[in-house]
Amino acid sequence: MLRARTFPGSLRTAHGLRRAGGGGADRGKPARFLPRGRSALAGARGRGRLRAVAVIPSAGQTGQPHPGRGPGIPGAVRFLLIELKNTEPRTQRLEDHPDRLKWNARYLAPKRLAPRGFCPLYDRATALGFPDGPVLELACGLSDQALALAEDGREVLAVDISNVALDRLRTEAAERGIGSRLTCVEADLVSWRPPAGLKFALVICVMYWEEAVFDYAWPVVADGGLIAWQGFTLDHLRYRPAQNPDWCFKADEPASRLPAGEFTVLHEEDVDEGHRVIRRMVARRNRS
CATH class of the missing domain: 3.40.50.150 (Vaccinia Virus protein VP39)
Structure with missing residues (x-):
């Protein structure tokens, strides 16, 4: 099952995301970023409960510096968070x-x-x-x-x-x-x-x-x-x-x-x- 949601924010905000599950070997690890033009699904497919983030600049907009956090990202940014549930395991018995x-x-x-x-x-x-x-x-x-x-x-x-x-x-x-x-x-x-x-x-x-x-x-x-x-x-x-x-x-x-x-x-x-x-x-x- 795939669930996708978008939200605005800075790269730093997105970097603070964690992999789904939040425990075990995944605890504290940042979410995966995918360069523009690469499908977020391609990064998430087969990885079980991994959340993948696609950074998609919006056309025709410019970013503003974030107070106290350094310069902003050129162009407004939205992040696509893909969560791939482990309903289809990578290997089938x-x-x-x-x-x-x-x-x-x-x-x-x-x-x-x-x-x-x-x-x-x-x-x-x-x-x-x-x-x-x-x-x-x-x-x-x-x-x-x-x-x-x-x-x-x-x-x-x-x-x-x-x-x-x-x-x-x-x-x-x-x-x-x-x-x-x-x-x-x-x-x-x-x-x-x-x-x-x-x-x-x-x-x-x-x-x-x-x-x-x-x-x-x-x-x-x-x-x-x-x-x-x-x-x-x-x-x-x-x-x-x-x-x-x-x-x-x-x-x-x-x-x-x-x-x-x-x-x-x-x-x-x-x-x-x-x-x-x-x-x-x-x-x-x-x-x-």
Whole structure:
């Protein structure tokens, strides 16, 4: 919940304000000032109960010296005090994440989701070939390709928000004797980041799209490695008008988000399956 109020005063008066709460580590600390042109909301967002102050000179007015307090501020000033209540915490508990609840319910349903065999995107990436090295699969679910890659001797890092799916994946890997080569990570992909310094021969993601996730995925592709992505296009909205368009590729995405000169797109196709429209893209990082 946001509450905003304005009041006149001098910079010195505003500097005397304290952060909301007034206790603990915040006791006695001055309010935060934001330069003109920067949103006060930007300074307060995600800071819990922090009060932020924006100094906004009024046009066409001149300030007067404040008796006993030195010269005034040029131009009359009003201060915007933004108080951001902590109704939306910076970090959400993973077990309460709506995506986790949704996918766990699907995997636990009587007619539950099951592995569907190799994805055509994986088949295409395999046909194109990629160098030795570990593999990263994002939004893996019950991934047959993660298991197959581990059986081929690859180290596989499989990330998904559903603990139910990952538990089944771990169990299957253990039964096949490849559990040591498959590392499962329960995470919200938007806030998760790949291990620092690690490069992957293949980064693959099937039927999941967040621009922020793609933007941290392509930098971890090794020289000569592949990034393979599949998701909905905006044409899919013909079949599912209620779907969030942010979950669909726009224009030439995802290829258009790759840095020019660093990748070569090897395969790209749009497929209308009669109930959905998807795009598959495979690109190779050029060797430096």
